[in-house]
Each structure stands twice: as structure tokens, then as C-alpha cells.
Amino acid sequence: MKKSKVLLIGWDAADWKLIGPLLAKGQMPALKSLIDKGVYGNMSTMNPPYSPMLWSSVATGKTPDKHGVLGFIEVLPDNSGVRPVTVNSRKSKAIWNILHHQGLKSNIVGWWPSFPAEPINGVVVSDKFQKVKPNPKEKNPLIKGAIHPESKIKDIKDLRLFPWEITEEHILPIIPNAGKIDQEKNKGLESFAKIMAENTSVHAAATNLMRTTEWDFMAVYYDLIDHFCHAFMKFYPPKLPGIAQESFDVYNEAVVGAYRYQDMMLERMIELAGDETTIIVMSDHGYESGHRRILKMPKYPAAPALEHRQFGIFVAAGPNIKKNEKVFGLGLIDVAPTILSMFDLPIGEDMDGKVALDIFKEIPAIKYIDSWENVQGDFAQHKVEDSTGLNDSETMQQLIDLGYIERPDDNIEITVLKTSCDWKHNLARVLLGKKDILGAKEILLNLKDAKYPVYHESDFEGEKGKFLTRQGYNVGDTVVNLIPFYMDLLNISLKENDFENAEHFLSEMRKLDKTFELNTSLSEAKIMIGKGKYKKALELLEESKRKRPNAQIWFQIGIAHKKMLQYEKAKDAFENALKLEIDNAKVHQALADVYIQLGEYEEAADHALTSVELIKYFPEAHYTLGQALSKLGDVENAKMAFEMAIKLRPKEFQRAEMALENIQEKLEQTDKSDYKYRKDQIVIVSGMPRTGTSLMMQMLNKGGLEALTDDNRKPDDSNPKGYFEYDPVMSLHKNNSWLHLGKNKSIKVVAPLLKFLDPKYRYKVVFMNRDLTEVVKSQQKMIGKDPENLPINLLESYRKHLHQVETWKEKEPGVELIYLDYKDVLNNTDEVIEKVISFIGQDLDKVSMAKCVDKTLYRNKV
Amino acid sequence: MRKEKYIINSKGSLGLLALGDVGLTEWRKIKKAELDKEKDKNEKK
Numbered sequence: 051m052k053k054s055k056v057l058l059i060g061w062d063a064a065d066w067k068l069i070g071p072l073l074a075k076g077q078m079p080a081l082k083s084l085i086d087k088g089v090y091g092n093m094s095t096m097n098p099p100y101s102p103m104l105w106s107s108v109a110t111g112k113t114p115d116k117h118g119v120l121g122f123i124e125v126l127p128d129n130s131g132v133r134p135v136t137v138n139s140r141k142s143k144a145i146w147n148i149l150h151h152q153g154l155k156s157n158i159v160g161w162w163p164s165f166p167a168e169p170i171n172g173v174v175v176s177d178k179f180q181k182v183k184p185n186p187k188e189k190n191p192l193i194k195g196a197i198h199p200e201s202k203i204k205d206i207k208d209l210r211l212f213p214w215e216i217t218e219e220h221i222l223p224i225i226p227n228a229g230k231i232d233q234e235k236n237k238g239l240e241s242f243a244k245i246m247a248e249n250t251s252v253h254a255a256a257t258n259l260m261r262t263t264e265w266d267f268m269a270v271y272y273d274l275i276d277h278f279c280h281a282f283m284k285f286y287p288p289k290l291p292g293i294a295q296e297s298f299d300v301y302n303e304a305v306v307g308a309y310r311y312q313d314m315m316l317e318r319m320i321e322l323a324g325d326e327t328t329i330i331v332m333s334d335h336g337y338e339s340g341h342r343r344i345l346k347m348p349k350y351p352a353a354p355a356l357e358h359r360q361f362g363i364f365v366a367a368g369p370n371i372k373k374n375e376k377v378f379g380l381g382l383i384d385v386a387p388t389i390l391s392m393f394d395l396p397i398g399e400d401m402d403g404k405v406a407l408d409i410f411k412e413i414p415a416i417k418y419i420d421s422w423e424n425v426q427g428d429f430a431q432h433k434v435e436d437s438t439g440l441n442d443s444e445t446m447q448q449l450i451d452l453g454y455i456e457r458p459d460d461n462i463e464i465t466v467l468k469t470s471c472d473w474k475h476n477l478a479r480v481l482l483g484k485k486d487i488l489g490a491k492e493i494l495l496n497l498k499d500a501k502y503p504v505y506h507e508s509d510f511e512g513e514k515g516k517f518l519t520r521q522g523y524n525v526g527d528t529v530v531n532l533i534p535f536y537m538d539l540l541n542i543s544l545k546e547n548d549f550e551n552a553e554h555f556l557s558e559m560r561k562l563d564k565t566f567e568l569n570t571s572l573s574e575a576k577i578m579i580g581k582g583k584y585k586k587a588l589e590l591l592e593e594s595k596r597k598r599p600n601a602q603i604w605f606q607i608g609i610a611h612k613k614m615l616q617y618e619k620a621k622d623a624f625e626n627a628l629k630l631e632i633d634n635a636k637v638h639q640a641l642a643d644v645y646i647q648l649g650e651y652e653e654a655a656d657h658a659l660t661s662v663e664l665i666k667y668f669p670e671a672h673y674t675l676g677q678a679l680s681k682l683g684d685v686e687n688a689k690m691a692f693e694m695a696i697k698l699r700p701k702e703f704q705r706a707e708m709a710l711e712n713i714q715e716k717l718e719q720t721d722k723s724d725y726k727y728r729k730d731q732i733v734i735v736s737g738m739p740r741t742g743t744s745l746m747m748q749m750l751n752k753g754g755l756e757a758l759t760d761d762n763r764k765p766d767d768s769n770p771k772g773y774f775e776y777d778p779v780m781s782l783h784k785n786n787s788w789l790h791l792g793k794n795k796s797i798k799v800v801a802p803l804l805k806f807l808d809p810k811y812r813y814k815v816v817f818m819n820r821d822l823t824e825v826v827k828s829q830q831k832m833i834g835k836d837p838e839n840l841p842i843n844l845l846e847s848y849r850k851h852l853h854q855v856e857t858w859k860e861k862e863p864g865v866e867l868i869y870l871d872y873k874d875v876l877n878n879t880d881e882v883i884e885k886v887i888s889f890i891g892q893d894l895d896k897v898s899m900a901k902c903v904d905k906t907l908y909r910n911k912v
Numbered sequence: 913m914r915k916e917k918y919i920i921n922s923k924g925s926l927g928l929l930a931l932g933d934v935g936l937t938e939w940r941k942i943k944k945a946e947l948d949k950e951k952d953k954n955e956k957k
Contacts, residue, residue, distance in 0.1 A: 209933050219923040224926075250936070
């Protein structure tokens with residue numbers, strides 16, 4: 051059997067939105083050839099979408115809190131300064147360290163970060179190799195640690211292409227109107243030459259190693275597409291309103307040109323790799339190419355990453371890879387485990403990713419170990435920390451040019467402080483992505499509350515002053531921008547339904563910067579939705595939509611309508627959101643949920659399926675899919691969807707657990723009766739006021755089911771036998787934490803409050819119905835008004851509440867509900883009692899229950 | 913292995929760069945040769 055060989059090619063920021071049309075036009079033939087003989091799909095990114103963090107997750111199969119690479123620049127071990135991030139920040143073993151330990155050979159080229167080159171079995175051409183000084187008069191010696199082993203330097207050092215070597219033959223196919231550029235004023239061609247030169251250097255080194263060395267694994271990273279996007283995506287068609295026609299005419303083909311050049315390089319790699327090699331081409335995130343492009347970046351660190359789209363690309367082809375199939379739900383953290391499985395090596399249980407089994411023709415046997423980190427032996431990791439400081443000025447400058455980092459402050463202490471804050475902030479955002487809300491909150495609150503130095507008037511003199519002004523700083527501002535911390539804290543408060551705090555953070559944020567108007571309107575609208583002020587939320591959202599509509603605004607409009615049970619309007623809003631952002635998994639899930647409410651289950655299943663295809667790690671979408679399939683009668687698949695929802699949710703997902711239990715009961719059909727007693731069930735007696743709820747409470751109580759009541763409301767003429775109420779029920783919408791007291795008891799809850807019952811319990815709801823006219827008459831009389839004068843609004847409101855109960859029941863898998871008619875309780879008492887006992891699933895004293903019925907109390911008949 | 917003939921001039925091409933180390937090296941050889949020729953010409957003058 052031939053030895054497995056794997057070639058992993060990273061195309062930073064490659065996006066199907068750009069690739070799709072190029073494939074259709076035959077302009078990316080190399081990638082097309084891989085797709086035709088392999089698998090393809092979306093690659094889901096992680097937050098924050100910063101490339102060194104993401105590519106380190108690709109290499110380790112772990113999230114950044116574990117692998118330790120948390121930004122673009124890092125603080126030196128002795129705190130004496132900062133430098134572009136190095137491999138020393140990575141605390142976890144990469145694929146190539148593990149392969150080294152197993153005696154396998156790897157070639158790593160350009161990986162970010164990979165400097166200083168690790169002493170692996172094979173060759174590392176680190177990410178410092180291709181960085182050169184822009185001035186041809188300056189010398190460019192290869193820095194120590196750029197290449198391992200040193201014996202390879204002689205073969206590779208001359209494979210660097212320098213920006214000044216770029217000719218018109220390289221420029222014109224990509225920028226045909228380059229001749230019109232006034233190079234004194236417009237530095238676009240300088241960026242072009244630098245990016246082209248660096249990526250060609252990486253490619254030359256990679257092809258050399260492919261030709262001249264024996265290898266088992268090879269990983270090559272190109273930033274060509276990402277850097278072209280940062281420099282030229284603003285000129286990509288359609289022309290954005292703020293872009294000058296002249297610039298648009300010159301640069302509008304640049305990004306597409308980069309994709310085509312990348313494909314030409316891929317053609318060579320495929321040729322050199324040979325048929326026996328498994329080739330993976332992937333990106334770490336996509337790049338906005340439509341209406342979400344940002345011309346004026348907010349002034350906070352790494353803001354350009356706001357244009358990184360959630361989905362990158364994944365293509366794989368090789369001897370054991372399926373042919374021409376689309377694969378779903380891939381994440382960056384799945385790459386390392388998948389590659390280890392290709393080498394028949396065990397996966398660390400501490401890896402966050404899973405093997406992408408769907409890509410294989412024959413699924414490899416997956417083996418596990420606790421952690422590769424605990425395995426002793428030679429993994430070719432560095433042992434001594436390197437304290438090289440700010441001498442890597444080319445990389446620093448590039449990161450500044452790209453907008454990923456601020457220009458370091460003259461005061462080194464401030465630079466170190468800012469970098470360490472960014473590092474902590476990124477860690478908080480990673481924890482947020484992992485749903486560790488408490489961990490994230492603690493870091494963010496510390497960052498927000500820390501005492502920072504402030505900028506003084508003297509800082510605003512000369513060049514530094516101009517720079518600070520451009521960055522939006524004023525005299526008296528803290529040197530660390532607090533707004534990003536407030537933004538995340540605000541979002542956490544929204545997730546926790548802590549709207550008071552959300553409002554506080556919003557107000558602090560607005561005090562700090564008034565230029566965030568659009569974003570804060572959206573946040574304010576979310577707060578309003580959370581507080582139930584839907585009309586106010588819609589006003590804010592409509593205003594934002596008028597300024598600049600986007601999918602987020604439409605999504606929130608849909609949420610507001612959904613909360614108001616205006617499902618048709620919600621559907622329209624979600625569909626509008628999808629017109630602007632077709633691959634937004636959250637919107638597909640919300641739309642699926644609305645379709646369920648509208649009884650259109652096939653559409654619901656369609657959208658829920660799209661949602662889970664886009665993001666596999668989305669338990670709510672699997673749950674919605676389960677609901678839709680269950681409604682369609684596809685019980686087996688519904689069961690699988692609920693199981694997946696439970697598996698993916700880090701904490702308990704009671705709704706899904708109960709829905710799964712319901713489905714299993716259906717499948718097993720062990721109990722033919724419709725209802726059965728459920729452990730710790732809470733019996734709820736509900737209805738509109740004056741529908742006989744007190745009577746039913748009394749009957750259950752006399753029958754032997756204890757009522758949760760405080761007897762604070764005393765019997766009166768309207769209810770001479772007592773109300774059986776419990777005061778905390780009145781504020782159920784604010785606090786439902788006491789509901790456990792109702793386990794195996796009955797509680798009286800008026801209909802409008804049912805939706806606030808905690809979904810983690812099982813409820814048996816006995817819902818009392820009575821002719822609504824009778825109900826209203828009875829209430830009018832009770833409050834001393836003329837019973838013959840019927841308030842129409844009240845009647846309408848009651849009808850609406852009854853409709854809401856039906857919707858709520860359908861949505862909540864933990865709820866079983868029967869309707870009883872008040873007249874039947876009075877006239878067919880025995881029959882009703884049988885029905886109630888069967889529903890509750892407990893033996894009750896029928897005679898005592900029947901004795902409670904006093905027909906003389908039936909007044910206000912119609 | 914593909915065997916194609918490339919006509920290389922001193923200005924190079926994207927296709928040559930995409931060939932990787934081989935393309936880059938061959939292009940530089942042609943550039944150097946042309947430069948040397950030019951130098952020779954100038955020296956003879």
C-alpha cells in the first residue's frame with residue numbers, strides 16, 4: 051500500500067462568493083479539477099476571526115484559549131516590548147510536531163506563525179522568509195531562525211522574489227489600466243508589488259521543497275487573497291458610492307486577478323503533488339464583497355477583520371476522498387484531527403475539533419488518546435524563549451498598513467499595555483465563542499475597570515499628535531480604547547437577559563464615542579425587544595434601515611414581529627435578511643421557526659436544514675429541524691435532530707431532551723394511553739379569569755393533589771370556596787425560579803403568564819374554557835360594572851391570548867395540555883373527572899372531586 | 913511530468929512565477945544574460 055501523503059494549502063480569506071463565478075467562467079481550472087474529483091464545502095470560522103489565531107487552530111485542532119496564540123503581536127517574555135506573533139506563543143503541539151514524534155517528515159512553508167522555525171524532521175520555511183525591505187538599496191539577509199534546517203538555506207534563500215523585480219508583465223494581467231496610475235499620489239502598485247513578491251516567494255520555496263525533498267505532510271500558507279482584499283476589495287464591482295470612478299476603473303479587476311494567480315499556482319502544486327497525495331485547499335474565513343464592505347473603518351484594533359466573512363472554503367481530493375460531493379458543517383478545528391486520522395494517528399481528546407468523517411470514501415478507524423500534550427518525547431518544539439524585539443519592522447509595518455494593529459506608541463510601556471489588553475480581550479472573545487460567558491465577563495469587567503494612563507496635551511504635538519487624532523483619540527482619553535470592552539459586555543448582558551446592565555453599558559459606550567450611531571441603535575433595539583417594548587424597537591430598527599439596511603437590522607425586525615406573534619411580518623423580515631445575506635444560519639433558523647408557527651412544515655425543515663448545513667455546531671437549529679420533521683411525521687430523523695441538538699449544547703437543553711423523550715415514546719409505543727404520569731410534573735390550572743379555574747383547583751385539591759397556594763386571597767362572593775392562588779405567580783414574568791416548589795402539585799396560572807413557565811420542567815396544563823361572552827359578563831359583574839355592556843376590546847384581547855396559548859403549547863415539548871369546558875365540568879362532572887385523572891396520570895379521589903361542583907354558582911349564563 | 917516549452921523574456925510573466933522555483937530561476941537566468949549582454953555592448957562602445 052502506498053504511504054499517505056497530505057498537502058494542506060491555506061488561502062487566507064478565500065471566499066466561495068468570488069470563486070463561484072470564476073469557476074463557472076472556467077477561470078479557476080485547477081481548483082475546479084480538485085472539486086470535480088473531491089469534496090467541497092463551507093469552512094466555518096471562529097471569533098475573533100484573526101488569522102494567526104485561526105491558522106494556529108487549524109494546525110492544532112484547538113481553540114486559541116488552549117493553543118495560546120491570541121493576536122497579531124505579542125509581548126516579549128521580559129515585557130521589554132512587543133513583536134509580531136511567533137511560534138513561541140503556541141503552547142500546543144501542531145500537526146507537524148506530532149508527525150515528527152512519529153518519525154514522519156513535514157515541510158511547512160509560510161505558516162502564520164511559524165517563526166522561529168521549529169527543528170522538525172523535514173523543512174520549515176517560516177513566515178519571516180518572504181518579508182523583505184522595500185528599498186532595493188538595502189540588504190536583505192535571511193534572519194536567524196527563518197529556515198530549518200540551516201543546511202537548506204543555500205537552496206532556498208535565492209527563491210525570494212523582491213518587489214522591485216515585479217514587471218508590467220506581472221501587473222497588467224491583474225490591473226490592466228495600471229498605466230493610468232499616478233504613482234506619486236497613489237501607492238496601490240507598491241502594495242501590489244509587495245503582496246505579489248511575498249506570495250511568489252512562498253510559492254517558489256514550496257515548489258522547490260516539493261520537487262527536491264521526501265515528505266509525508268506539507269503545509270503551505272498564502273496571504274495573497276487576504277491582502278489583495280484588504281487593499282483592493284473596495285474597488286470590486288458593484289462600485290460603492292464613496293469610491294471615485296477613476297480608482298474603480300483602475301483597480302476593479304485586482305481581487306479577481308489575485309484569485310486567478312492563486313489558481314495558477316495551485317495548478318503547479320497539483321502537478322508536483324501527484325495523484326497519490328491528498329490535497330486540501332482551505333481558507334480561514336471569507337471576505338465581504340457586497341454591501342457589507344466598509345469604507346470607513348471604526349478606529350479600534352483589528353477593525354479591518356470586520357470585513358472577514360463567517361465562511362471560508364474547503365476543498366479536498368485524494369485517493370480516499372469522496373468524489374464531487376458537497377460536505378457540510380466543517381470548522382477550522384476539525385482540520386488537524388482529520389489530517390491525523392489520514393496518518394492513522396490518534397486524536398487528542400482535548401482537541402476541540404472532530405474528524406470530518408463525511409469526506410472519506412472509506413472511513414478510517416478513529417483512535418483517541420487523552421492528550422498529545424501529555425505524551426513525552428521529542429516533538430521538535432522550541433525549548434528556549436526568544437526575546438527578539440521590534441527589529442522585525444517589515445512585518446510590523448505590514449500589520450499596521452493592513453489596519454490589524456495600531457502604530458506602536460513611542461512609550462514602550464504603553465505599547466506593552468495595549469498589546470496585553472488586546473491579548474486578554476481576544477481571550478474573552480474566544481471564551482464567548484465557547485459559551486463560557488462567566489469567564490469572558492470576568493476578563494471584560496477587569497479590562498473595563500482597570501486604571502489606564504490618559505493622553506495629555508503634550509501627546510498631541512507633532513507627528514504623534516496627528517496620528518492620535520487620526521485614530522480618534524482626544525486629550526483626556528485613556529490610552530486603551532474601552533469601547534470594544536463595553537460592546538462585548540453589552541452583548542453578554544443581552545444574552546443573559548440583563549437589560550438594566552445592557553442599558554448601562556450602552557449609555558457608557560455612547561458617552562465614549564458618538565460615532566457608533568448605527569451600531570448602538572441596533573443594540574438599543576435589542577434591549578427594547580428584550581424588555582418587551584417591541585414597538586419602540588421597531589421604530590429604532592426602521593430608522594436604522596432607512597439609513598443603511600443590512601441583514602442584522604432585518605433579522606431584529608423579524609425577531610420583534612415574531613415576539614408580537616406577527617408571523618407573516620416576521621417571515622417577510624427574515625426573507626429580506628436572507629436577500630442580503632443568504633448564508634446566515636441564524637436567520638435560516640429563525641425563519642424555520644416562523645414557518646413552523648405558520649404550519650408550513652416543509653419550508654421550515656428546508657430552512658432548518660440549510661441552517662445546520664451552514665453551521666453544524668448550532669444546537670437550536672438542530673432542535674428546530676427536529677420540530678419541523680416531527681410535524682412532518684418523519685419521526686426517525688426528528689429523533690436524530692433532537693439527539694444532535696442535545697449533544698452539541700454545552701449545557702442542558704431541556705426542550706430538546708423532552709422533545710426527544712416524546713419522540714422515543716412515539717417510536718416505542720409502549721404505552722398506548724395518550725397520557726402518563728411524568729416524574730416531578732407540575733399540574734397547571736389555567737384559563738382566563740372567571741372560567742372555573744378556582745373550581746378545578748379545588749377539585750384537584752380535594753381529590754388528593756396538593757395545591758401550591760399561600761391562601762393570601764380570601765374567599766368572597768365571587769368565589770365563595772376560595773381562589774387557590776399563589777402570590778409569586780403574579781410576577782412569574784420577572785421571576786420563575788420558585789417553580790420547583792410546584793413539582794407534583796397544582797398551581798393556578800392565568801393564561802397570559804403561561805409563556806413564562808420555565809421550559810426545564812414537565813407541565814400538565816388543564817386549561818379551562820368558557821364562552822367568552824360569559825367570561826366577560828362575569829368579570830364585569832365582579833368589578834361592579836354593567837354585565838350587559840360588553841367591552842369589545844377585552845373580548846378581542848382574550849381571543850388573542852387563547853391563540854397564544856395554542857402557539858405556546860405547540861412550541862414547548864415539555865407541555866401537555868387539555869381543554870375543559872366550564873359547562874361540562876358542571877353538567878358532565880364524572881366524565882370530566884375521568885378525563886382529568888387520565889391526563890394527570892395519578893389516582894385521585896373521584897367522589898371528593900365531584901362534591902366540589904356547585905351548580906348554583908353558575909351565574910352569568912348566555 | 914508536464915513538458916511544455918516556454919518562451920522566456922526578461923520581463924517574465926505570471927505563468928513563469930506560478931511555476932514556482934523553476935520558473936523564477938529560469939527567468940532570472942534570462943534577465944541576467946540580457947543584462948550581461950547589455951553591459952558587454954556598453955563596454956565595447
